[in-house]
Amino acid sequence: MQRFTKDREDDIKYTSNTSEKERVWNLIKKIQFCMFTTKHGESIHALPKAAHIDEDSWRFFF
Numbered sequence: 001m002q003r004f005t006k007d008r009e010d011d012i013k014y015t016s017n018t019s020e021k022e023r024v025w026n027l028i029k030k031i032q033f034c035m036f037t038t039k040h041g042e043s044i045h046a047l048p049k050a051a052h053i054d055e056d057s058w059r060f061f062f
Contacts, residue, residue: 028053028060036062 028051037046049062 025055031060034062 031051033051034049035046036049037044039045051060051062053060
């Protein structure tokens, strides 16, 4: 499944010298927000969440 648009494909090119850690962090940095969604019975509730990234401690959270 392709998750990025054609316009963003060029942003996600890596050489064989790029470590897996750098690749993952480069992808994580592109995430600016997410939607936290819950379902209770027939009711769906969604909240936008902003990304907070702390690369030094290897953590990211919303």
